[in-house]
Amino acid sequence: xxxxxxxxxxxxxxxxxxxxxxxxxxxxxxxxxxxxxxxxxxxxxxxxxxxxxxxxxxxxxxxxxxxxxxxxxxxxxxxxxxxxxxxxxxxxxxxxxxxxxxxxxxxxxxxxxxxxxxxxxxxxxxxxxxxxxxxxxxxxxxxxxxxxxxxxxxxxxxxxxxxxxxxxxxxxxxxxxxxxxxxxxxxxxxxxxxxxxxxxxxxxxxxxxxxxxxxxxxxxxxxxxxxxxxxxxxxxxxxxxxxxxxxxxxxxxxxxxxxxxxxxxxxxxxxxx
Numbered sequence: 001x002x003x004x005x006x007x008x009x010x011x012x013x014x015x016x017x018x019x020x021x022x023x024x025x026x027x028x029x030x031x032x033x034x035x036x037x038x039x040x041x042x043x044x045x046x047x048x049x050x051x052x053x054x055x056x057x058x059x060x061x062x063x064x065x066x067x068x069x070x071x072x073x074x075x076x077x078x079x080x081x082x083x084x085x086x087x088x089x090x091x092x093x094x095x096x097x098x099x100x101x102x103x104x105x106x107x108x109x110x111x112x113x114x115x116x117x118x119x120x121x122x123x124x125x126x127x128x129x130x131x132x133x134x135x136x137x138x139x140x141x142x143x144x145x146x147x148x149x150x151x152x153x154x155x156x157x158x159x160x161x162x163x164x165x166x167x168x169x170x171x172x173x174x175x176x177x178x179x180x181x182x183x184x185x186x187x188x189x190x191x192x193x194x195x196x197x198x199x200x201x202x203x204x205x206x207x208x209x210x211x212x213x214x215x216x217x218x219x220x221x222x223x224x225x226x227x228x229x230x231x232x233x234x235x236x237x238x239x240x241x242x243x244x245x246x247x248x249x250x251x252x253x254x255x256x257x258x259x260x261x262x263x264x265x266x267x268x269x270x271x272x273x
Contacts, residue, residue, distance in 0.1 A: 011228055013043065018232025021065070024259070026073050026189075026240025027252070033164035036062040037118060038263055040225060041270070044214065053212035053220075055111040055118075059163030060203035060220035061229075063196045066165045069233040070192030076241040082186030084179065087142060091152040095166070095194050098156025103202035106161050107220075112271060118162045119267035121169065122260045128172045130257030140178040151177075155191065160199040166191030168260065181253060185244055 021035040040058035049057060077083050106114060142148055151173060159166045170188035175181055200221065207219030216223045244252065 013039075014225060014228035015232050018065075018229040019236045020232075021229065022069055022233035022236030023240040023243075026076065026237040026242070027185075027244045027255075033062040033066055033162065034122065034168050034260065034263060036065060036229060037163045038267060040222075041115070041267075043225075044222075047214045049214050050212040052111050053210070055114040056106065056203075056207070056220050057213060057217065057222055059106055059114060059161070060200065060207065061222045061225045062163035063160070063200045063203065064221045064226050065229045065233060066163075066192050066196035067200060068230055069237055070165050070189060070196055072234055072237045073189040073241060074186075074193060076238055077186035077189050080186070080241070080245060082183055082245075083190055084183050084187045087174075087179070088187050088190050090142075090148060091155070091191075092194055094149045094152025095156035095191060096198060098153035098158075099160045099195050099198050100156075100202070101153070102157035102160030103199045103206075105157070106163075106199075106203065107206045109161075114161060115267055115271055117158070119264045119271065121158055121162060122267070123264035125168055125172050126257045126260035126264060128176075128257075130254060130261065137178050138176045142174070142177045142179070156195060159191070159195045164195075165189070166195045171256070182244065185252075 017036060017039045021033070024035055037055075037058045040061055041054055044054045044057055045051075074083070109117075142151070155166060155169050155173060158169050162168065165188075167185065167188035170191045171181070171184045174184035174187060179187070204219030204221055207213065207217070207221070210220065213220065214222050214224075
């Protein structure tokens with residue numbers, strides 16, 4: 001009986017994680033990975049997953065759940081006409097190249113290395129979003145040429161390594177280059193599709209037969225986590241999209257910063273204490 005109660009509690013926790021990640025996916029264009037990765041990082045030890053592989057499983061499983069969530073989020077933002085299609089098309093290939101690089105690094109790096117990347121990038125983004133005005137920008141438009149390609153590659157690589165959908169990096173970067181916050185959120189939700197599909201495939205292929213994976217895993221993707229998180233994510237994503245178009249841009253930006261800072265500090269704590 002205790003065993004079944006424990007499984008029921010785990011299922012409830014995963015379902016709640018799905019609802020929260022879906023809400024944030026629509027609200028911030030982040031694909032929910034910024035929630036899913038740290039939650040899985042703390043849940044996986046309950047299954048005796050080795051420390052060296054916990055972050056790999058968390059990142060891969062998060063990316064798998066982002067596939068349907070990003071599709072739902074992007075469709076909702078598209079219906080509202082908020083996605084900057086010319087910008088998306090110009091960044092699609094560089095982001096894809098970055099995803100290939102980031103996926104390879106996610107496999108090569110050890111667990112603490114991935115955790116450090118996640119915590120550092122999340123904290124930097126939180127500082128940027130929390131201490132700059134919603135109108136803050138480096139310039140009024142995205143640069144063209146090689147610099148735009150480098151920006152796209154960086155977004156793809158960092159997002160794949162962190163197990164996120166692109167919004168955590170994409171939203172502040174697009175904002176700094178003159179994209180309005182709501183358009184940045186909407187366009188970044190489409191980044192999630194470009195990032196999550198190839199990254200998930202890569203982590204499945206490169207994790208086949210690897211040691212230290214929990215039961216019912218396909219490569220580095222844990223199918224139990226995927227099955228329990230996805231329904232809640234899909235259900236709650238439209239709620240987040242509606243909220244993103246109804247609250248003030250300043251509040252949207254500050255809320256994003258607070259959540260990222262909290263997540264980052266929790267990850268740093270796990271590394272050093």
